[in-house]
Amino acid sequence: MTAISFQSVCKSFNGTRGTFKALDNVSFDIQQGEFFGLLGPNGAGKTTLISILAGLLQPSSGHIHVQGLDVQTQSAQVRKRLGVVPQELVFDPFFTVREALRFQSGYFGITGNDAWLDELLECLGLADKANHNMRQLSGGMKRRVLVAQALVHKPPVIVLDEPTAGVDVELRQTLWQFIARLNREGHTVLLTTHYLEEAEALCNRIAMLKNGKVVALDNTSSLLKNASSNVLRFKLDAQLPPELAAQARVTGRIVQFPAHDAAQIENYLAAVRQAGLVAEDVEIRKADLEDVFLDVMGAAS
Secondary structure: OEEEEEEEEEEEEEEOOEEEEEEEEEEEEEEOOOEEEEEOOOOOOHHHHHHHHOOOOOOOEEEEEEOOEEOOOOHHHHHHHEEEEOOOOOOOOOOEHHHHHHHHHHHOOOOOOHHHHHHHHHHOOOHHHOOOEHHHOOHHHHHHHHHHHHOOOOOOEEEEEOOOOOOOHHHHHHHHHHHHHHHHOOOEEEEEOOOHHHHHHHOOEEEEEEOOEEEEEEEHHHHHHOOOOEEEEEEOOOOOOHHHHOOOEEEOOEEEEEEOOHHHHHHHHHHHHHOOOOOEEEEEEOOOHHHHHHHHHHHOO
């Protein structure tokens, strides 16, 4: 069964500089029970697509269906099937955590669900904050409440838009353990994230967007298998010469080169030595999703 179907979705915005096309003929399906990743750089169109899915924006053209229901014409029925966790920290400062969850339940006509709310509070590490006012919570705790609010009606389709942006490692681990459990129980999960290691660990299938277009769509394992190379990784205390830097990915002291074979690895290391530099902590690793992402985005330029 198809959980979400994006069918030729386009979205344009009119501004002072003319028309900007945020989404350009986006089409793909997510099957029931999948853990699906939607990746792309800032401005790629991910949040616009999710906003249309959630009924917050209207597409310029195209259609989105959730479990066979049209998002535009059957919005009330769609909302009951969707649990959306937005990027923004939106909360009512006058409620306690438990009151906020009960209030959210009321939107769906649900009462007497205290056992499920208790489970949400426990599984998301909020049990000791249940009677705290929302204003008293840290940013990370508020994000946990947003997740709980999205799940009060036990939606079959869960949409997470950058759910762990700017939060601590403990929350990330707690959240993913719980969401992975819900996925095992049959819930469909659509995730956008800039933490590519999360997407690699969690998602069965991935779509990549760039400039509003789908530039990759495949199983995570296939994307990794088709990666062009291994990676030579080491640390330097000085800058690479420009001709070498143009071929590398440099993050602080860490330098990484795509390496197809042993000869290429030796050529890179020899060039570093000839430049009078000393490579430390040298290692060869398999390409990961970040490498694939950068390759795909570069090829799509």
